[in-house]
Amino acid sequence: MGQRDARGPVAVSSQRIGLGVDVHPFAEADMDNGKLLTLGGVTFPGERALRGHSDADVLAHAIADAVLGAAGLGDLGAHFPDTDPRWRGADSLVLLAEVASLAAGAGWRLVNADCTLVGERPKVVGHRQEMIEHLSAAAGGPVHVKATRPEGLGSLGRVEGLACFAIALVEQLPAMEAGS
Numbered sequence: 544m545g546q547r548d549a550r551g552p553v554a555v556s557s558q559r560i561g562l563g564v565d566v567h568p569f570a571e572a573d574m575d576n577g578k579l580l581t582l583g584g585v586t587f588p589g590e591r592a593l594r595g596h597s598d599a600d601v602l603a604h605a606i607a608d609a610v611l612g613a614a615g616l617g618d619l620g621a622h623f624p625d626t627d628p629r630w631r632g633a634d635s636l637v638l639l640a641e642v643a644s645l646a647a648g649a650g651w652r653l654v655n656a657d658c659t660l661v662g663e664r665p666k667v668v669g670h671r672q673e674m675i676e677h678l679s680a681a682a683g684g685p686v687h688v689k690a691t692r693p694e695g696l697g698s699l700g701r702v703e704g705l706a707c708f709a710i711a712l713v714e715q716l717p718a719m720e721a722g723s
């Protein structure tokens with residue numbers, strides 16, 4: 544019944560969790576420059592785009608940050624600085640895939656990730672499966688997508704932007720796979 548021998552060998556956990564949070568403001572209509580709102584790799588024509596150096600995909604960014612956190616590799620901004628012209632307008636699924644390979648290089652692979660998009664609009668429920676497929680393929684493991692509305696509260700409730708919270712679990716790669 545849950546008895547433990549305090550003198551026994553200490554098992555080293557081969558799993559780690561990480562948290563990721565990302566927020567982007569909506570662009571002013573005249574600043575969109577034809578940029579499309581992109582969430583989980585799905586574009587939403589007719590919706591205001593988010594402002595950001597890359598495609599400002601809050602889902603991909605939050606999940607990437609969660610994976611980096613779980614692998615102990617710092618944050619997205621450190622790896623993909625918004626001063627670097629290489630990432631201007633970047634497809635954030637590519638950034639997420641890059642993060643997965645950074646994690647693999649450090650000996651970690653994704654067990655699963657989950658995220659919740661917070662915002663009044665757009666409605667994403669009809670696109671959830673497509674987002675799950677894009678994000679899971681990029682992250683190299685199962686990613687789930689949920690969404691909630693802030694019910695008019697605060698800046699997100701005033702439709703000034705979107706936020707996403709993510710959590711990721713990684714496990715240690717078998718030694719022979721690490722770094723290969």
Ligand SMILES: [Zn+2]
Pocket residue numbers: 565566567595599600601604
């Ligand atoms: Zn971001």
